[in-house]
């Protein structure tokens with residue numbers, strides 16, 4: 694058993710036996726990790742704020758070679774990210790980002806950019822527009838795990854340049870008007886939405902958030918990306934469904 698140390702963000706926790714927790718982390722050095730933390734629960738309650746979801750920790754753990762559940766022996770808080778816990782809305786967005794990272798990454802597959810992206814979102818979520826940030830987050834995460842939709846030219850005929858056309862969720866690709874009849878699932882993609890998606894792919898998070906967008910293109914892009922992710926994963930997101938329910942009430 695090797696002893697390892699890394700920065701880690703908590704994606705989720707679940708109680709284990711009477712006094713322990715199983716924590717799913719996204720760590721800087723090892724990517725997604727599952728760790729057993731002993732003796733942190735008493736009478737059904739977790740003691741202290743150390744293991745709240747979204748907390749940024751430094752952890753020391755014993756790496757088990759025959760299991761993907763490691764034993765966490767020490768931990769200290771780097772940043773609690775308390776600001777995001779002040780509203781149900783930002784907690785729900787943070788849960789969605791955590792769920793996305795958990796679903797789209799493999800254990801022991803480090804991605805520094807995903808760690809930094811998640812940390813940035815947890816840090817500033819309370820003061821950022823949640824829906825817009827979600828689109829940028831989805832694009833950046835898809836790009837990092839190699840799932841980014843193909844947007845350069847028409848997947849079928851290679852026709853380029855395309856400024857608008859159709860998007861096939863099944864193919865995860867742009868289709869031109871001429872070829873669209875060959876892809877029954879392809880839905881129209883406006884020039885504005887396509888340009889927005891391409892902008893998010895090319896620019897970093899801060900620049901992407903500063904770009905002005907229309908409500909329509911943001912909504913269209915949201916439908917496109919969540920439809921695509923849903924199709925690829927084959928199951929809905931609990932946090933996304935919850936967001937859909939609470940957003941109309943909060944606004």
Ligand SMILES: [Zn+2]
Pocket residue numbers: 847848849850851852868869870871872
């Ligand atoms: Zn074509």
